[in-house]
Amino acid sequence: MSDRLSVRKTYKLYIGGAFPRSESGRSYPVTDSKGRFLANASHASRKDARDAVVAARKAFPGWSGRTAYNRAQILYRIAEMLEGRRDQFIDELRQAGTSKNAAATQVDAAVDRWVWYAGWADKLTAVTGAANPVSGPFFNFSTPEPTGVVAVVAPDSPLLGLVSVLAPVIVSGNTTVVVASQPAPLPAITLAEVLATSDLPGGVVNILTGHRTELAPGLAAHMDVNAIDLTGVPDDDVPGLQDKAADNLKRVFRATDDWTQEPGTARLTAFLETKTVWHPVGV
Amino acid sequence: MTVFDYAPAPESRSVVDIRASYGLFINGEFTGGHGEPFKTINPADEGVLAEVACADESDVDRAVRAARAAYDKVWGPMPGAERAKYLYRIARIVQERSRELAVLESIDNGKPIRESRDVDVPLVAAWFFYYAGWADKLRHAGLGPAPKPVGVAGQVIPWNFPLLMLAWKIAPALACGNTVVLKPAETTPLTALLFADICRQAELPPGVVNIVTGAGETGAALVSHPGVDKVAFTGSTQVGRQIARTLAGTRKKLTLELGGKAANIVYQDAALDQAVEGIVNGIFFNQGHVCCAGSRLLVQESVAEEVLERLKARMATLRVGDPLDKNTDIGAINSAAQLARIRELSDAGEAEGAARWSPQCELPDRGFWFAPTLFTEVAQSHRIAREEIFGPVLSVLTFRTPEEAVTKANNTPYGLSAGIWTEKGSQILWTAQRLRAGVVWANTFNKFDPASPFGGYKESGFGREGGRHGLEAYLNV
Numbered sequence: 001m002s003d004r005l006s007v008r009k010t011y012k013l014y015i016g017g018a019f020p021r022s023e024s025g026r027s028y029p030v031t032d033s034k035g036r037f038l039a040n041a042s043h044a045s046r047k048d049a050r051d052a053v054v055a056a057r058k059a060f061p062g063w064s065g066r067t068a069y070n071r072a073q074i075l076y077r078i079a080e081m082l083e084g085r086r087d088q089f090i091d092e093l094r095q096a097g098t099s100k101n102a103a104a105t106q107v108d109a110a111v112d113r114w115v116w117y118a119g120w121a122d123k124l125t126a127v128t129g130a131a132n133p134v135s136g137p138f139f140n141f142s143t144p145e146p147t148g149v150v151a152v153v154a155p156d157s158p159l160l161g162l163v164s165v166l167a168p169v170i171v172s173g174n175t176t177v178v179v180a181s182q183p184a185p186l187p188a189i190t191l192a193e194v195l196a197t198s199d200l201p202g203g204v205v206n207i208l209t210g211h212r213t214e215l216a217p218g219l220a221a222h223m224d225v226n227a228i229d230l231t232g233v234p235d236d237d238v239p240g241l242q243d244k245a246a247d248n249l250k251r252v253f254r255a256t257d258d259w260t261q262e263p264g265t266a267r268l269t270a271f272l273e274t275k276t277v278w279h280p281v282g283v
Numbered sequence: 284m285t286v287f288d289y290a291p292a293p294e295s296r297s298v299v300d301i302r303a304s305y306g307l308f309i310n311g312e313f314t315g316g317h318g319e320p321f322k323t324i325n326p327a328d329e330g331v332l333a334e335v336a337c338a339d340e341s342d343v344d345r346a347v348r349a350a351r352a353a354y355d356k357v358w359g360p361m362p363g364a365e366r367a368k369y370l371y372r373i374a375r376i377v378q379e380r381s382r383e384l385a386v387l388e389s390i391d392n393g394k395p396i397r398e399s400r401d402v403d404v405p406l407v408a409a410w411f412f413y414y415a416g417w418a419d420k421l422r423h424a425g426l427g428p429a430p431k432p433v434g435v436a437g438q439v440i441p442w443n444f445p446l447l448m449l450a451w452k453i454a455p456a457l458a459c460g461n462t463v464v465l466k467p468a469e470t471t472p473l474t475a476l477l478f479a480d481i482c483r484q485a486e487l488p489p490g491v492v493n494i495v496t497g498a499g500e501t502g503a504a505l506v507s508h509p510g511v512d513k514v515a516f517t518g519s520t521q522v523g524r525q526i527a528r529t530l531a532g533t534r535k536k537l538t539l540e541l542g543g544k545a546a547n548i549v550y551q552d553a554a555l556d557q558a559v560e561g562i563v564n565g566i567f568f569n570q571g572h573v574c575c576a577g578s579r580l581l582v583q584e585s586v587a588e589e590v591l592e593r594l595k596a597r598m599a600t601l602r603v604g605d606p607l608d609k610n611t612d613i614g615a616i617n618s619a620a621q622l623a624r625i626r627e628l629s630d631a632g633e634a635e636g637a638a639r640w641s642p643q644c645e646l647p648d649r650g651f652w653f654a655p656t657l658f659t660e661v662a663q664s665h666r667i668a669r670e671e672i673f674g675p676v677l678s679v680l681t682f683r684t685p686e687e688a689v690t691k692a693n694n695t696p697y698g699l700s701a702g703i704w705t706e707k708g709s710q711i712l713w714t715a716q717r718l719r720a721g722v723v724w725a726n727t728f729n730k731f732d733p734a735s736p737f738g739g740y741k742e743s744g745f746g747r748e749g750g751r752h753g754l755e756a757y758l759n760v
Binding site: 243 | 409425427520523524525527528530531532539541696711715718720721722723724725726727730732734735736737738740741742744745747750751752760
């Protein structure tokens with residue numbers, strides 16, 4: 001009896017809740033740590049990136065308009081779905097060269113991190129907002145609001161790093177376009193399958209695989225992107241991208257987190273605006 | 284001819300001693316500059332007030348070094364409680380010298396004494412009082428368990444609120460333990476130099492506050508100086524963009540307070556007389572030289588005619604003239620260049636088909652003046668509806684539904700402020716939630732307070748000034 005031939009997965013992009021191939025028709029080979037072929041990942045074009053921004057912008061009013069309780073539930077649902085695919089992610093991380101124990105630890109940490117961030121949805125306003133004691137007969141309060149469409153260049157920690165940059169962006173109501181790790185993009189697309197089955201509205205998260213040097217400049221310069229997270233960008237490329245980001249005065253976030261450590265709130269607050277509303281007090 | 288004419292009620296200039304020339308303020312001393320000195324003039328009569336030193340790169344370098352030394356040796360290590368006492372001293376001296384500051388501000392800037400006396404200077408004192416209290420409580424600000432100062436802050440401020448913008452920049456920076464090098468605008472340097480004297484009266488350690496005067500080149504030298512750890516800028520979006528580019532790739536922290544094109548939305552159920560007062564305050568306060576000015580009036584179609592009628596009647600009572608006259612509502616335009624810009628955009632409004640109206644209004648012969656102006660029949664595509672005019676020019680548009688009001692209000696790359704006028708509370712909250720703007724005034728306009736965060740969305744910049752939020756820019760957390 002011959003061995004069964006496995007059915008391989010075709011890895012595609014994740015844009016607007018759908019899984020299209022790159023409009024360019026290109027792909028690039030992804031290999032494991034020993035150089036063996038794993039899959040042909042979609043090689044997204046600048047047009048794909050623009051399409052993803054359109055999808056993210058379209059999804060923004062609906063996502064930011066949901067109640068924080070609802071966003072919290074959806075993020076928690078993502079953690080549930082991620083947990084359900086625990087073995088699959090461990091396999092994918094092992095293929096990317098992570099040891100079995102380390103892979104399991106990372107997947108568990110990624111699940112826990114979704115849970116951690118999910119809990120922030122309905123607490124951010126209380127923690128970062130304020131009732132301001134102004135000197136006059138006014139009621140005046142400040143509330144955090146999502147910045148808008150956030151582009152994220154993900155780090156090369158293919159699951160835990162990705163989750164750590166993604167969850168804090170969307171939990172507050174932003175929508176996002178993510179450039180996945182270039183050498184290890186496969187877990188990102190598997191994560192897209194998790195997102196697609198988690199009640200997360202299409203377009204809230206859009207994931208592109210391909211070359212950072214091709215995708216990041218377009219996103220940094222895009223006039224309808226409000227903020228960019230440069231976590232996965234090598235230092236040498238930062239000045240050029242920041243220069244482009246100045247075109248529409250994007251918020252630029254640049255940090256090097258240690259994914260193994262418990263996260264703080266810096267990534268949450270980096271993609272928030274503060275709105276202050278005044279009203280007179282009188283009878 | 285009105286029933287009651289107002290006799291002139293000029294404020295005396297004698298309280299202010301304007302010197303013939305001013306130097307830079309570096310390391311606690313007034314000193315010369317190596318740039319070409321420039322003259323600051325009174326925009327109300329074009330008379331020269333004083334000659335002011337100009338800082339070139341070497342002077343900026345001296346100032347940054349002085350700030351660094353003061354940061355390392357004195358101000359950074361100083362306990363917060365001690366820093367607080369210096370800031371309280373400054374606040375008190377501002378109050379003690381309030382008349383002098385207000386008169387000088389009005390002379391150098393052209394703004395009415397009524398505003399410099401009742402708005403600018405009291406807010407300056409309030410800002411120092413507010414942030415003084417933070418200096419020894421930073422660990423309790425909710426910004427992390429061990430907040431640290433950033434270092435030397437390079438700060439560039441505009442000419443529309445010279446002293447108030449100085450306070451917005453210097454008070455939180457000092458409270459957080461930073462030292463500063465501040466560049467005031469070249470058309471309004473005098474109150475910053477008077478503030479230097481206040482620092483000396485407060486016996487603030489030398490180098491904690493340094494003031495370098497000059498124009499754009501001085502500002503550029505300051506912003507790009509490698510010894511500056513944090514840059515704060517208030518001004519035009521165009522310059523803000525340049526600064527963001529200059530800082531690309533550096534680890535300098537940056538906050539920007541840039542332009543705006545605020546919509547002031549008047550619903551049909553608004554208390555119309557109050558709304559009219561708010562509209563007037565929104566656009567004619569400080570000659571419209573306000574980044575958050577309500578320069579686009581969005582009025583619901585059903586009441587547009589009535590609002591316009593009342594607005595025109597109210598505008599006809601505005602008194603334009605001598606900034607030092609306590610009856611004056613609208614003072615002088617700050618500079619010839621700004622007057623030219625206001626004229627150019629107003630002419631474009633007419634050329635593009637909007638209808639221009641101003642009340643009967645006699646303007647002085649000398650100085651820079653512009654009558655309060657109203658444009659109707661404005662389309663969203665007109666330049667006067669898109670570009671920041673920074674002058675007493677109001678563009679009126681109409682809407683039918685709340686959704687249309689919000690769509691039009693948000694149809695701008697700016698996102699600094701907005702106004703809402705309605706008696707219906709739920710409509711205020713609905714509208715406020717949907718407006719992409721950092722400050723929303725409901726049934727009021729142009730209110731400021733140190734306890735209240737201020738700052739913009741989108742191309743109006745990033746970061747907040749005021750309140751607990753305002754500390755974040757000056758701390759590493």
